[in-house]
Amino acid sequence: MDCCTNYRDEWALYEEQVAAGDSSIHAPLRDLQMETLAGVLRGDIIIHMHCYRADEMMTILALADEFNYRIGTFHHAVEAYKIADELAEQRVCGALWADWWGFKMEAYDAIQENIALVDRPQGSCAIVHSDSPEGIQRLNQEAAKALGKARRAGMNIAPEHAIRWITSNAAKSLGIESQTGSLAPGKMADVVVWSSDPFSVYSKADLVFIDGALLYDRANPALQPVSDFELGQLQGVTR
Amino acid sequence: MNAMKWILAAVLMSSCAVASANTLLIRNAQTHTMGAAGTLMSADILIRDGLIVELGQNVQAPPNTTELDAAGRPVTPALFAGITALGLNEIDMVMGSMDSAVTQIGSPHMRPEFSVLRAYNPHSGPIAITRIEGFGFSLLGAVAGDSIMGGQGQTVRLDGGYESFVGDPVLFISIGGSASSLAGGSRAAQWMVLEQAVAESRSTPRNGDHTLLTREGRATLKQFQRQGKVVFSVHRASDILQVLAFAKQNGFRAIIEGGTEAWMVATQLAEAKVPVLLDPLQNLPDTFDMLGARLENAALLEAAGVTISFSGAGTHHARKQRQLAGVAAANGLEHAAALAALTRNPAEIFGLPGGRLEPGAPADLVIWSGDPLELIESADYVILGGQLQPMQSRQTQLRDRYLPRESRLPRAYLH
Numbered sequence: 001m002d003c004c005t006n007y008r009d010e011w012a013l014y015e016e017q018v019a020a021g022d023s024s025i026h027a028p029l030r031d032l033q034m035e036t037l038a039g040v041l042r043g044d045i046i047i048h049m050h051c052y053r054a055d056e057m058m059t060i061l062a063l064a065d066e067f068n069y070r071i072g073t074f075h076h077a078v079e080a081y082k083i084a085d086e087l088a089e090q091r092v093c094g095a096l097w098a099d100w101w102g103f104k105m106e107a108y109d110a111i112q113e114n115i116a117l118v119d120r121p122q123g124s125c126a127i128v129h130s131d132s133p134e135g136i137q138r139l140n141q142e143a144a145k146a147l148g149k150a151r152r153a154g155m156n157i158a159p160e161h162a163i164r165w166i167t168s169n170a171a172k173s174l175g176i177e178s179q180t181g182s183l184a185p186g187k188m189a190d191v192v193v194w195s196s197d198p199f200s201v202y203s204k205a206d207l208v209f210i211d212g213a214l215l216y217d218r219a220n221p222a223l224q225p226v227s228d229f230e231l232g233q234l235q236g237v238t239r
Numbered sequence: 240m241n242a243m244k245w246i247l248a249a250v251l252m253s254s255c256a257v258a259s260a261n262t263l264l265i266r267n268a269q270t271h272t273m274g275a276a277g278t279l280m281s282a283d284i285l286i287r288d289g290l291i292v293e294l295g296q297n298v299q300a301p302p303n304t305t306e307l308d309a310a311g312r313p314v315t316p317a318l319f320a321g322i323t324a325l326g327l328n329e330i331d332m333v334m335g336s337m338d339s340a341v342t343q344i345g346s347p348h349m350r351p352e353f354s355v356l357r358a359y360n361p362h363s364g365p366i367a368i369t370r371i372e373g374f375g376f377s378l379l380g381a382v383a384g385d386s387i388m389g390g391q392g393q394t395v396r397l398d399g400g401y402e403s404f405v406g407d408p409v410l411f412i413s414i415g416g417s418a419s420s421l422a423g424g425s426r427a428a429q430w431m432v433l434e435q436a437v438a439e440s441r442s443t444p445r446n447g448d449h450t451l452l453t454r455e456g457r458a459t460l461k462q463f464q465r466q467g468k469v470v471f472s473v474h475r476a477s478d479i480l481q482v483l484a485f486a487k488q489n490g491f492r493a494i495i496e497g498g499t500e501a502w503m504v505a506t507q508l509a510e511a512k513v514p515v516l517l518d519p520l521q522n523l524p525d526t527f528d529m530l531g532a533r534l535e536n537a538a539l540l541e542a543a544g545v546t547i548s549f550s551g552a553g554t555h556h557a558r559k560q561r562q563l564a565g566v567a568a569a570n571g572l573e574h575a576a577a578l579a580a581l582t583r584n585p586a587e588i589f590g591l592p593g594g595r596l597e598p599g600a601p602a603d604l605v606i607w608s609g610d611p612l613e614l615i616e617s618a619d620y621v622i623l624g625g626q627l628q629p630m631q632s633r634q635t636q637l638r639d640r641y642l643p644r645e646s647r648l649p650r651a652y653l654h
Contacts, residue, residue, distance in 0.1 A: 081641050082650075101634075102365065102555030104332045111638045120644075134520050141562060141614055148615035152608075153638060201565035201614055233530045237503060 004037035005067065011038065046072035046175050048095075052106035054079040061090055073173040075129065078110040081117035084124065093125035093173040094118045097135075098145040115143075115165060116150030116157060125172055128165045139166045144199040159199055188212070262287045263625060264300045268309035268606065271575075273316055273583040274595040278575070281311065286602040289625040293598060307620065307627075309606050315578060316594050317375020317397075317603040317623060318611075319585035320557040321550035322470065322496060322516065325366050325377050326359045326395065328554050339392075342384020349436055351410055351463070352455040353390030355381045361399045365555055367632035370397045372558035373605040373618035378470075378550075378589060380411060387413045387422045387429055388436070389472075391459070394589045396603070398623040406591035409494075410463050414473040414482060416528045426478065430485070436460060437489050464490040468589070470516075472496045474528040476503040483511045494588060496550055497521075498540075500531035505543035514588045515540055518551025519567035520559075537580070538571030547576075548585040565612035577612060 010028040017025045039045035047064075051057050051074045064071050073093040074080060078101065080087060080094040087094060096118060101110030111117075119126035128143045130136040147162045171181025180190045189212035196203045208216035217223035263286040270282040272294070283298035284291060300306060329336035338358035341350050359379065369377075375397055381390030389411030396403040412433070419425050422432045436451045440460035444450050452460060463469060469491040471482045479495060483504075486493035495501060498515040501508060508515060522534045540547050549567070552559035560581060568577040586594025593601040602625040609616035621628040640653045 084641075099556065099558065102330055105330055108330060109637055111634045111641075113638045113642075117638075117641060133523055133525075137522070138520075138562075138566070141565075144614040145562075148613075148617055151615075152617050153642060199615055201562065201612055202569045204569065230524065233524070237531065239533070 004034050004041060007031065007034040008038035008041050041067070041069050043070065046070075046173075048073045048075055048173075050075050052076050052078050053109075054082040057083060058086065061086065061092070064090075072175070073125075073127070076107075076131070077118075078107050078114060081111060081114045082109075084118045085121050087118060088121035088124040091123060091125070093127055093169060095127040095129040095170075095173065097131070098128060098142040098149075100131075112145065112149040113153050113155075115146040116153065116155050119157070119161075119165070120155065125169050126165050127169045127173055140194075140198045140203065141201055142166075144201070147199060159197070163198065261625075262301055262304040263602070263622070263627070264298060264304045264306045265314065265604075265606070266306060266308050267311055268314040269311055270294065270596060271313060271315045271578055272596040273579055274597045276597065284314065284596065284602075284604070286622070286625045289602055291596060291598055291600050291602050294596060307606070312619065313607045313609065313611060314596070315373075315605055315607065315611055316582040316586075316596055316600075317605055317621065318373050318560060318581045319548060319594075320369055320374040320377035320397070321548075321552055321560050321563075322378045322380040322392075323365075323369075323554040323557050324355075324380060324382075325369060325397065325554055325557060326361055326363045327355055327379060329363055329365070331555070339380060340382040340384040341386075341390055347450050347452055347456070349386050349388040349432075349451045350390055350453070350456055351388050351436075351459040352453065353381060354408075355379050355390065355392050356404060359395060359401075359404075361397075361401055361403065364633050365557070366397055366399075367629075368555075368634055369557045370621060370623070370628055371618060371630050371632055371635070372561070373607065373611065373621055374557060374560070375603040375605075375621070375623050376405070376585075376591070376593075377557065378409060378585075380470075383411070383413055383418070383421055385421060387418045387432070389413065394591055396623065398603075398626070398628075406586075406589040407468050409589065410459075410467060410469045410491075412469055412471050414471055415475055415478050416526055418472075430481065433485065437464070440464070466490060466492050468492045468494060470494045470496045474499040474526070476500040476531060478528070479504050480507060483507060483513060486513070487511065499529040499536070501545070502533065502536045502539040502543075503531050505540050505545055508540070509544035512546075514546040514548065514584070516548045516550040516585075516588075519549065519563045519570070519572075521551060534566070534570040537567035537577075541572055541576050541580075546584050546588060548580045548588060561612060562614055565614065568612055574612065 014027055040047055049071055057074055071092050073095050075095045077094045077096055096115050099112050101107050115126050128139055130139055135142055143162055143166050150157050168181040171177040180188045189209055191209040192205050193207040194203050195206050206218045265284040267281050270279040282294055285293040285298045324339035327339040339355050341353040376394055378394050379392035381392045383389040391408050391410055393404045393408050394406040396405055414429055415426055422429045439452050440457045471493055473479055473482055474497045482493055493513045495515040498517045499521050501515045517536055519537045522532050524530045524532050537547055549560055549563040564577040564581050568574050583594040593603050603623050605618050606620040607616055608619050640650050646653055
């Protein structure tokens with residue numbers, strides 16, 4: 001990390017001197033790799049980090065503390081429930097599966113209450129994620145699983161709170177919570193109209209507005225996009 | 240404690256054990272019988288010696304019966320977990336903990352005689368994790384490591400027994416694009432190789448013949464040609480039709496697993512009475528074998544008269560089967576048909592008793608907190624062979640270790 005703190009500091013000094021009117025100074029050599037890391041150290045770039053185990057997340061948090069940068073979100077983090085308080089204290093989000101486990105040793109200690117336990121402390125930021133082209137289509141169902149298992153464990157989480165796991169907490173994790181992720185005056189009009197309770201397996205997105213524009217209507221095929229790949233496939237087959 | 244109290248306690252404990260082991264009465268259950276009786280809004284279910292003996296209104300409890308009030312909650316037969324490696328695979332990617340494949344065994348490499356049953360371990364972690372979610376049986380799959388001929392599996396009841404195998408032996412064969420590399424580099428070569436294997440099974444090869452099968456393999460494949468059940472893992476419509484013709488020609492009873500494009504040949508499947516185990520979450524064209532992927536696959540097959548069940552969530556995520564059924568129900572499949580696809584249909588397909596709640600059937604059933612297809616609901620009680628199963632797994636114990644907000648000692652002392 002020393003190399004990137006040096007790089008950041010050299011550039012900061014350069015920009016300071018340029019701003020002060022010193023035209024004789026030469027710019028430091030530009031290094032794209034260092035520039036990214038310097039952006040992290042300055043807090044301009046949010047870190048999204050792949051990490052499963054609690055001990056490894058704790059090590060990373062210690063490293064971040066030593067070099068004075070922030071972790072934004074741990075992804076997968078199947079053992080995040082073991083360090084839920086530490087994550088909340090450091091304002092670190094967890095982007096978590098509802099029920100995935102067992103596909104490798106790192107995912108051995110997964111529990112279905114991970115999301116609810118990460119959500120529990122004050123200041124937490126729990127996110128339901130998918131990491132899959134199947135799961136992302138039904139993230140509301142993934143949230144329903146997490147909500148159901150939380151209730152089973154005696155944690156009575158209101159649905160209006162749980163919906164944050166797939167809306168405002170995700171926006172916070174991406175640093176765009178001032179623009180989207182909740183319904184409030186001044187926010188972009190990114191809105192879903194559900195056919196019924198979004199936590200029901202039978203529920204469907206009826207209407208989807210992106211920035212105020214209706215871009216999906218379940219009742220209108222003209223407002224249902226088809227990818228280039230899917231276009232024209234299976235000639236002769238009637239759907 | 241004096242001696243008399245010890246004796247009394249022992250007598251009480253043993254009598255309780257006998258009563259709970261033998262006779263259980265579930266009262267006031269919204270009973271999805273999956274049989275001729277349909278759904279009974281409030282029924283009592285009397286269970287003795289592992290079987291349902293009576294089902295109806297105001298059932299009388301014999302002496303020493305344990306009673307359980309379902310309080311109007313839904314009761315279904317224990318669910319089918321799909322084709323899995325439950326009890327065979329502990330953790331993916333951990334060598335030595337995976338026992339569902341035969342691979343790199345040398346020549347001949349096609350081994351229909353391979354059976355996964357002797358590797359089955361009822362204490363394997365994924366079993367309890369799956370069972371407490373309401374699942375009572377699964378078809379153990381045999382995987383082709385380097386052959387399209389996977390080998391044999393059988394249905395297992397998830398009751399913790401070492402030998403809880405039921406129903407018919409099943410042979411597994413893979414067909415299609417993803418299996419091309421396992422037999423001659425194309426699906427055309429797959430059929431050539433399969434035809435060769437069938438021909439070989441019917442004659443004794445001469446010395447020096449290049450053979451696909453061992454002597455034991457020939458006997459096995461011949462046996463399955465007498466209406467043995469063969470699960471063909473296949474997705475593309477044209478490949479499914481080839482499977483139907485191949486199975487009919489050679490005396491196999493085909494079962495389609497996958498069947499992403501099965502809806503396109505639903506009529507032919509219904510005519511051939513070939514069931515389909517599909518994954519209703521498979522609605523994307525992941526491969527060129529799956530261009531016809533769509534959410535209504537289950538509903539269209541059912542409407543055409545095809546017997547359907549579900550598979551595709553794998554071993555560790557077998558509990559997702561409820562979601563597979565729920566998504567099918569959300570896309571045109573009747574609720575009762577979705578439940579049948581998790582219970583009665585797989586029992587019928589694989590030739591085992593159960594899958595229905597009726598007198599004489601095995602007492603494998605689940606009391607649910609609500610609609611079993613809703614993911615927010617859970618199994619409240621799981622009963623297999625008339626026994627209430629402990630609602631505990633390694634995962635619930637990890638949960639309970641970290642659920643308390645504070646711990647005076649490190650969490651390793653909470654157990």
